[in-house]
Amino acid sequence: MNFIAKILEKPLDKLNELSQPGQPLEKMHRAVEAFDTFARTPALVTESKVHIRDSLDSKRLMSTVILALIPAVLFGMWNTGMQTINSVVGLDASFLNAMFIGAKVLIPQLVVSYAVGLGIEFIFALIRNHEVNEGFLVTGMLIPLTMPAEIPLWMIGVGTAFGVIFAKEVFGGTGFNFLNPALTARAFIFFSYPTKISGDNVWRAIEAHKEQLVDGYSGATPLAIAATAPRGTNVVEQLSEAGFNFKNMLIGTIPGSIGETSVIAFGIGALILLITGVASYKVMLSTIVGGAFMGIVFNLFGSETSLAFMNLPWYYHLVMGGFAFGAVFMTTDPVSAAATSLGKYIYGFLIGVLAILIRVLNPAYPEGMMLAILFMNIFAPLIDWVILQLNIRRRLARA
Amino acid sequence: MSIHYIKKGLDIALDGLAEARVETFTAAKTIALQPQDFPYIAWRLAVNEGDDVQIGSPVLVAKEDESLILTSTVSGKVKAIVRGERRALLRVEIESDGQNSAVEHGALSDDQIHGIELEVLCAKLKALGVWPLIRQRPFEKVADFNKLPKAIFINAMDTAPLAAQQAVILQNHQEFLQKGIDILKRFCKDIHLDSAVKDQSFEKYQRVQHQKFDGPHPAGLIGTHIAKVSPLNRGDVVWYLTAEHAALIGEAISKGITPTQTIVAVAGSKALRQQYFTITRHSAVADFAEIQWEDTRIISGNVLTGNSIGKEGFVGFYDSLISCIPEGGQQHYISEDQHWTGPGFKSFSTFRLFASKIFGNKKWNLNTSLNGGERAIILTENYERFVPHDIEVGFLLKAIIAEDIDEMEKLGLLELAPEDVALCTFACPSKVEVAEIVRQGLNILEKEG
Numbered sequence: 133m134n135f136i137a138k139i140l141e142k143p144l145d146k147l148n149e150l151s152q153p154g155q156p157l158e159k160m161h162r163a164v165e166a167f168d169t170f171a172r173t174p175a176l177v178t179e180s181k182v183h184i185r186d187s188l189d190s191k192r193l194m195s196t197v198i199l200a201l202i203p204a205v206l207f208g209m210w211n212t213g214m215q216t217i218n219s220v221v222g223l224d225a226s227f228l229n230a231m232f233i234g235a236k237v238l239i240p241q242l243v244v245s246y247a248v249g250l251g252i253e254f255i256f257a258l259i260r261n262h263e264v265n266e267g268f269l270v271t272g273m274l275i276p277l278t279m280p281a282e283i284p285l286w287m288i289g290v291g292t293a294f295g296v297i298f299a300k301e302v303f304g305g306t307g308f309n310f311l312n313p314a315l316t317a318r319a320f321i322f323f324s325y326p327t328k329i330s331g332d333n334v335w336r337a338i339e340a341h342k343e344q345l346v347d348g349y350s351g352a353t354p355l356a357i358a359a360t361a362p363r364g365t366n367v368v369e370q371l372s373e374a375g376f377n378f379k380n381m382l383i384g385t386i387p388g389s390i391g392e393t394s395v396i397a398f399g400i401g402a403l404i405l406l407i408t409g410v411a412s413y414k415v416m417l418s419t420i421v422g423g424a425f426m427g428i429v430f431n432l433f434g435s436e437t438s439l440a441f442m443n444l445p446w447y448y449h450l451v452m453g454g455f456a457f458g459a460v461f462m463t464t465d466p467v468s469a470a471a472t473s474l475g476k477y478i479y480g481f482l483i484g485v486l487a488i489l490i491r492v493l494n495p496a497y498p499e500g501m502m503l504a505i506l507f508m509n510i511f512a513p514l515i516d517w518v519i520l521q522l523n524i525r526r527r528l529a530r531a
Numbered sequence: 532m533s534i535h536y537i538k539k540g541l542d543i544a545l546d547g548l549a550e551a552r553v554e555t556f557t558a559a560k561t562i563a564l565q566p567q568d569f570p571y572i573a574w575r576l577a578v579n580e581g582d583d584v585q586i587g588s589p590v591l592v593a594k595e596d597e598s599l600i601l602t603s604t605v606s607g608k609v610k611a612i613v614r615g616e617r618r619a620l621l622r623v624e625i626e627s628d629g630q631n632s633a634v635e636h637g638a639l640s641d642d643q644i645h646g647i648e649l650e651v652l653c654a655k656l657k658a659l660g661v662w663p664l665i666r667q668r669p670f671e672k673v674a675d676f677n678k679l680p681k682a683i684f685i686n687a688m689d690t691a692p693l694a695a696q697q698a699v700i701l702q703n704h705q706e707f708l709q710k711g712i713d714i715l716k717r718f719c720k721d722i723h724l725d726s727a728v729k730d731q732s733f734e735k736y737q738r739v740q741h742q743k744f745d746g747p748h749p750a751g752l753i754g755t756h757i758a759k760v761s762p763l764n765r766g767d768v769v770w771y772l773t774a775e776h777a778a779l780i781g782e783a784i785s786k787g788i789t790p791t792q793t794i795v796a797v798a799g800s801k802a803l804r805q806q807y808f809t810i811t812r813h814s815a816v817a818d819f820a821e822i823q824w825e826d827t828r829i830i831s832g833n834v835l836t837g838n839s840i841g842k843e844g845f846v847g848f849y850d851s852l853i854s855c856i857p858e859g860g861q862q863h864y865i866s867e868d869q870h871w872t873g874p875g876f877k878s879f880s881t882f883r884l885f886a887s888k889i890f891g892n893k894k895w896n897l898n899t900s901l902n903g904g905e906r907a908i909i910l911t912e913n914y915e916r917f918v919p920h921d922i923e924v925g926f927l928l929k930a931i932i933a934e935d936i937d938e939m940e941k942l943g944l945l946e947l948a949p950e951d952v953a954l955c956t957f958a959c960p961s962k963v964e965v966a967e968i969v970r971q972g973l974n975i976l977e978k979e980g
Contacts, residue, residue, distance in 0.1 A: 137864040169904055172862045173870060176901040180967050181949070182956040183834045183856065184543070184692075187878035187885060189903025191871040193910070193960045196884060263904055307907025307961075408883050412912065471911035471925055516926070523923055524941045531764035 137172075144168050162257045166264035194266040196410045200401035201273050201391075201461065207384060208391035209234030212281050212337060215387050219349050220341040237337045238390055241276035244285045248292045249275075256301045267306035267467075268296065274314035274461060277391025278454065278502075280334040283321070287328060291321040311509045312468045315502055322502070330498065332356060335387035350374065353388050354381060355453045355491065355498045361440035368444065381451040392457040395450075402460045411464035414476040419459040422484020423449055430492055441492045449488050458487070458501040463508075470512040472519040479515055483508045534728060535759045537746030539919045541881055541954055543692040545834065545856070546896040549796035551699050552806045556819040558629060559811030561610065561845075564590050564601045565622040567838065568848035569663065571672045571977060574601070574620060582609045587634035587660065587789035590623050599673065601848075602660030604791040604812040606632045622845065627811070631791075638787035644714055650676075652717055659783040661790065663848070664776040665715075668757060668769045669945040670977050680770040682761045683719045685712065687726040687733045687774035688744065690751030691833035695796035695852045698732045699807055700775045703792060708774055710781030712739055719770065725756045726774075733774065748835075749919065754951035758920045763946045775851065795846055799834075799855035800896045801827040816844050822855045828899050830854040835953035836966075859900025871903075878902075881916075881958045906961035914965060917954035920946055924955060928965060931972035936979055939972050948973070 144167075151157040151164040168174075169191070178185060213230030217223045223233075249272045257264040275292055295317025300309040322329050332352040338345065354376045361370040371377065380386055384394025391397075405411035427446025434442035450456060463469060463483050470479035483504045490500025497503060566574050574591040577600065578584060584603045593599035605627035613621045636658055639647065647655075653676045656662040665674040665683075674680070687697045701708065716722055716738060726733040728745040742760055744750045753771045757763060772780075775793070782790045793812045798805050803821040810819050816829060830837035831847040834854050838847060846853065863869040868876050875885030879895045914924035922943040930938035949966035956965040 134864065134866060136866045140864055165904075170865075172864045174901065174904055175860045175862050176904065177858060177860045177899045178901055180956070180964050181832075181836050181838065182953050182964075182966055183828060183830055183837070183839065183854075183899050184545075184897040184957065185900065185902045185962065186882070186958045186960065187869070187875060187880045187887075187902050188882045188958075188960040189871055189962070190906045190909060190960050191903070192884060195872065263906060265906060267909070305907065307909055410882075410884070466909055466911045469911070472923060473912060473915070476912075520923060520926055520942070523921065523943075526921060527764075527941070527943055530762060 140171055144171060159258065162261060162264060163254055166254070166257070190266050193410060194269050196404065196408055197270045197461075198273060200404040200410075201270075201277070203397040203400040204277060204391040204394065204457070204461075205238070205273070207394040207397040208277060209238050211384055211386075211393055212237050212390055214385065215281070215336040216338055216341070219336050219338050219345055219351075221344045221346055223341075233337065234390075237281050238276060240285055241279060241283070241288055241390075242273065244288045245275045245292050246272040248289045249296050252293060252296045252301065256305060260305070262305065265306035267300075268313075271296070271314045271317075275317050278314065278318045278389050278457070279321075280329055280389055281337040282334045282339055283328055287321055287325055290324075291317040294320040307467055310468055310513065311506060312462055312465050315462055315506050315509075318502055319506055335389075351387060353453070353498075354386060358441050358444055358448075358452070359491075359495060359498045363438070363440060364436055365440050366443070367440040368448070370440070371448075378448060378451065381448070389454060389457075392454045395456045398456045398460045405460065405464065411460075412466065412469070412476055414473065415463050415469055415480040416459055418477045418480030419463045419484045420450060422481035422486075423455055423459070423488050424484070425481070426485045426488035430488070439492065444492075449491070453491065453499045454501040455487060458505055459484070462501075462505050468509045468512065470515045470519075472516050475512070475515040475519045479508055479512055482511070532734070532741040532743060533760070534743045534745070535750075535756075537744060537750035537755060537759075537919050539915070540690075540747035540749050540917055541958070542690065542747040543834075543879075543897070543957075544894050545692045545798075546800040546894045547798050547802055547805050547855070548693055549695065549798040549802075549852075550806045551696065553699065553702065553794055553809055554804075554806060555809040556811075556814075559605055559627050559814045560818045561624055561626050561815045562603070562605050562811055562813040563622040563624045563815070563845040564603075564813060565845065565847065566591070566620050567622075569673060570974075571670065572599070576612065576620070576623065578609045578623065580609050580612050583607070584609060584625060585632050585634050586791055587636070589660075590625070598654060598657045599662065600657065600660060601663065602634075602789045604789060606630045624845075633788040636787045639784050641710075641713070644710075644717070644784065649717060652714070655784065656714075656780065659787075659789050661776075661780050661783045664779060665770050665772050666849075668754070668763060668771065668948065670973055671948045672977075674770045675768075678768050680719050680768045682721040682723060682757075682769050683715050684753055684756055684760075684769060684771040685715070685722065685724045685739070685774055685777045686751070686753050686756065686771060687724060688730065688751040689833075690727075690746075690748035691835055691852075692748070693796070693798040693852065693854050694751070694833060695794075695798075695807065696730075697726075697774045698730060699796075700794045700851050701778055703794060703809060704775070704778040704782050704790070707781030707785060708778040709736055710785055711777035711779070712736060712781075714780055714784055715770075715777060721761070723756070723760055724774070725753075727751070749917070749951060749954065752950060754946070754948050755919050758946060762920075765940075765945075773849075773851070776849075793846075793851065795851050795853060797822070797853045797855070799853075801855035801857055802853070810846070812846070813848065814846055816840065816846060816853055817842060820853055820855075822853075826858045827855050828858050830856070834897075835957065836950040857896065857898040859898035859902075861898075861900065882960075901962055903960065903962050905963070908959075908961050908963055910960060913958065913960075914952065914955035917958060918947075918952060920951070922946065924952060924965070927972075928963070928968050931968050931975070934975060936975060940976060944969070944972050944976060 213233035299316035486504035607628040
């Protein structure tokens with residue numbers, strides 16, 4: 133027994149004892165259990181006829197997703213800092229300072245998101261007397277990563293509460309929700325407080341340095357520039373005039389939601405998710421194929437007189453906005469995605485198509501990814517239903 | 532001969548596989564017949580405590596079918612009638628007197644086997660107590676003579692962890708397997724003998740269709756064989772039994788007495804002698820096996836489908852394996868290898884999430900720890916990795932939990948038995964009891980008729 137076990141064993145045993153029926157902490161039983169099983173694995177043994185079990189539990193499963201998000205978190209922190217440094221005169225441009233500025237933005241957001249979300253999760257677990265689910269550990273990290281740097285913290289709190297309660301808990305909690313809770317939280321903020329989550333002035337943390345902005349400062353994101361490029365102009369040139377090219381959009385040194393800019397960082401996350409088999413390659417791959425397909429269709433139909441956005445080379449779409457982030461971390465949420473094998477391909481493909489369709493053709497929503505995923509979340513059960521009917525028909529045809 | 536390659540599934544290489552060495556234990560002390568081996572059948576006692584019985588004497592009689600009986604495999608005295616909660620009958624224990632006096636039913640010659648009326652043949656098998664060895668799908672229940680099957684499957688392979696090899700088990704009554712096949716052929720012309728691709732010892736048997744299977748577990752399960760060879764459609768019935776049990780039927784008819792001998796494997800890291808034993812059928816485990824009894828789960832059957840029987844347990848009616856694995860429940864603290872944050876050098880998993888995937892052992896000494904807590908189902912397409920049937924297991928479970936009878940049947944529940952989805956239970960990170968849910972679903976369908 134190592135020293136950590138020696139330190140923890142007695143207090144944990146005592147806490148467990150106090151939360152047994154008839155003891156003072158009885159009502160807190162599920163909360164105690166959550167802490168206990170965090171610190172040490174449960175003493176449970178198999179009781180059914182399947183006497184041995186795989187070592188994987190939901191805690192490790194969820195932690196893997198969090199691990200996959202770490203590159204996006206770290207890059208997001210640095211990039212948030214760098215965006216501020218580049219927009220303001222006279223700031224120290226060192227790596228450490230950038231991380232420091234970024235951390236000052238992101239960490240309070242994470243704290244609010246986790247405090248509100250886990251608080252609700254615990255309350256529901258205590259009321260309903262079920263285990264505290266680990267699902268929110270992922271949701272709580274996804275929410276700040278999809279937010280602009282300048283979002284007021286209370287909005288994150290309200291959005292998180294909305295997402296967790298109305299997208300998840302009212303349906304029975306983790307595993308029973310049909311919408312992605314993190315995206316629901318974002319959609320709630322998007323429609324309730326549109327000025328704080330869209331437009332040109334929210335993406336960089338510059339509120340404190342308003343007087344020292346560099347000359348010619350513009351906070352516009354590549355998507356906003358592409359969407360507003362006048363007919364007949366070359367959209368790639370317009371982007372590069374604003375300082376955006378394929379390379380920096382791929383690396384992610386551009387303004388945007390905190391964790392959504394670096395395709396390289398998501399690539400690392402995607403590798404972790406795919407190698408471990410935690411996320412479905414079917415969904416991820418078909419989303420990217422769907423997006424590329426729609427981009428190519430626009431390229432084919434685009435002409436000099438059409439929307440300039442239609443002529444944007446298709447591969448630019450894949451590195452702009454929230455597309456890559458959504459494809460890796462949002463579409464692959466197994467609970468809200470289609471569950472059948474073929475269904476996953478259809479689900480992902482349609483998300484990719486819809487995201488680019490909304491992005492290019494709907495001027496009110498410069499980013500279509502969030503809405504495309506939520507829309508397909510709603511249709512996922514229908515896709516699965518069709519696949520199940522095919523399965524049933526095969527069974528009947530065999531007879 | 533057809534060869535079927537199974538791709539889906541998982542072989543779990545457990546420590547302590549039985550060596551192919553057979554030791555004879557002729558003098559059984561106690562045997563027991565246990566109603567738990569026969570779901571869907573209510574039994575009434577044919578004996579009282581202290582009664583004298585012979586080999587072949589009826590001990591239990593099915594309430595719904597008086598001709599269906601379970602017979603003693605020793606001569607001696609009824610030692611105890613053990614009841615559990617609400618007086619449910621757990622088992623009837625019989626102590627051997629070592630005399631081996633048997634009830635004679637008269638042997639049948641080959642000509643008689645072919646000429647005798649089917650009803651008479653069935654009655655004979657029932658009287659000898661070997662009829663219950665034949666089971667049927669759907670539902671894994673004892674075969675019903677009133678509805679003859681579309682096919683009979685004789686299984687001569689097993690791919691479960693630590694499984695006993697049919698070729699070893701069969702060595703005492705090999706000569707009776709052909710006879711058993713011929714007897715079964717009277718009930719159905721379509722007989723399949725399923726064996727592993729690597730095992731040629733069963734190819735000499737005649738008047739059967741040879742089906743060869745290769746691949747990971749559940750390639751050796753009868754449910755897989757039926758799905759690949761002759762899938763169950765609405766209203767279909769298929770009978771099945773192991774090759775050894777077919778041989779026991781042949782032996783019973785040839786000799787006219789209830790067969791008493793069988794071979795079982797004792798395996799697992801907690802078994803002191805990991806080998807095969809010739810024993811009296813239904814013997815007490817303690818009479819022949821040498822096991823490190825402390826902190827051990829003793830299972831009649833394999834670790835994915837067997838019953839935990841404890842020190843005083845008996846070999847189950849259909850089982851030819853006693854698995855002995857360590858009890859779990861050890862708590863691993865944060866910073867330890869097997870904590871959920873640890874690297875997991877010692878953690879066996881089907882997921883590529885542990886260091887053991889790279890540096891792992893070839894053989895595993897798994898214990899009975901649940902390795903986590905119960906949660907809602909999160910991952911999708913996880914269960915389908917282990918089920919070769921064309922069935923959407925995740926959706927089937929939802930239909931069962933919702934008690935949607937129509938939907939569960941449409942989604943193919945009748946093609947499954949709990950053992951077919953045992954690996955899904957094993958590999959579920961949410962620790963959902965998939966096999967138990969399937970069992971509940973089948974119970975609902977059975978009750979509905």
